[in-house]
Amino acid sequence: MTHPIIAAIEARNTINLFDPSQSISDEQISELVRLATRAPTAFNLQNWRFIAARTTEAKQRLRKVAWDQAKVEEAAVTFIVCGQMTDERVLADRLAPAVDAGIMPASMVPSWEAGAKMLYAGQVWRQRDEAVRTATFGATTLIYAAHALGLGAAPMIGFDHEAVAHEFDLLPNEIPVMLLAVGHAKPENWPQKPRRPLAQVLDII
Ligand SMILES: Cc1cc2nc3c(=O)[nH]c(=O)nc-3n(C[C@H](O)[C@H](O)[C@H](O)COP(=O)(O)O)c2cc1C
Numbered sequence: 001m002t003h004p005i006i007a008a009i010e011a012r013n014t015i016n017l018f019d020p021s022q023s024i025s026d027e028q029i030s031e032l033v034r035l036a037t038r039a040p041t042a043f044n045l046q047n048w049r050f051i052a053a054r055t056t057e058a059k060q061r062l063r064k065v066a067w068d069q070a071k072v073e074e075a076a077v078t079f080i081v082c083g084q085m086t087d088e089r090v091l092a093d094r095l096a097p098a099v100d101a102g103i104m105p106a107s108m109v110p111s112w113e114a115g116a117k118m119l120y121a122g123q124v125w126r127q128r129d130e131a132v133r134t135a136t137f138g139a140t141t142l143i144y145a146a147h148a149l150g151l152g153a154a155p156m157i158g159f160d161h162e163a164v165a166h167e168f169d170l171l172p173n174e175i176p177v178m179l180l181a182v183g184h185a186k187p188e189n190w191p192q193k194p195r196r197p198l199a200q201v202l203d204i205i
Contacts, residue, residue, distance in 0.1 A: 008147050013192040015152030015185045020074040022184040028149065029054060029077055032182065036142035041134045043116050045094055047084035048138045051168055052077050065167055066159035066179055075154065076183035080164060081139045083131030085124075085173040088116035128175065135177035142180060152185030 002010075033050045041047065053062045054077040062080070063072040072078045091113050098104040120127050143153040156179040164176045 008144055012147050013189060015154045015189050016071060017186040017189050018071055018074040018183040019186050022076060024076040032142055032145050035145035036138045039137040039141035041137065042130055043091055043112055045086055045091065047086055047131060047134050049082040049174060051080040061167060065163035066156065069156060069158055071154050071181045075181035079180040080168060080176050081135045081178045081180055082170060082174045083135035083177045085127040086120045086130040088113060088120050091116050131175050132177050139178050139180050146182045151182050154181040
């Protein structure tokens with residue numbers, strides 16, 4: 001039998017047409033983000049924030065700064081998936097639960113802090129790259145969580161970054177990496193499109 005994770009990878013498609021008459025509950029939204037935050041992040045920094053636009057008013061506001069893409073409003077919820085520029089000074093706090101749980105020895109924390117400082121301190125592009133990686137892992141995991149709950153998802157880069165940041169009061173260290181519409185898919189969506197041949201994208205060395 002095909003493993004359910006493999007089956008989800010094979011079956012997931014990007015949704016363009018959502019059923020606007022079907023909403024999802026705040027509990028489902030919370031569950032989606034809870035699962036999304038199980039994704040890995042560098043040093044377990046968890047430098048992300050998910051803004052869930054679920055009211056008609058919030059979705060319309062978002063649609064206006066997202067190339068007027070109808071799915072922003074027609075989906076039950078559209079997330080603004082934000083990455084936060086990495087700041088190694090928050091690392092001890094972020095690692096504390098792993099220390100408390102007995103997973104990570106407390107004596108190891110300073111070496112992780114030193115590694116993060118070496119990578120990110122004063123390195124704006126690395127801080128930004130990490131924010132984008134973090135948000136992308138979170139968004140990807142959210143897409144598969146949605147699939148598992150019988151919902152479809154649409155990642156979007158078609159939006160005005162500055163306008164989204166301004167309209168939704170993002171903090172100066174936050175980057176709106178992606179919009180992610182989630183909701184009930186209409187049956188007439190395209191299936192997953194064919195991918196490039198493996199020979200073009202894989203080098204085994
Ligand atoms: C980072 C990213 C940004 C995207 N931005 C948009 C977008 O703004 N509008 C849109 O209609 N589709 C957008 N897409 C959807 C892609 O066109 C779609 O995922 C791709 O064609 C593959 O579709 P499939 O996974 O169903 O095969 C985006 C996808 C990704 C991963």
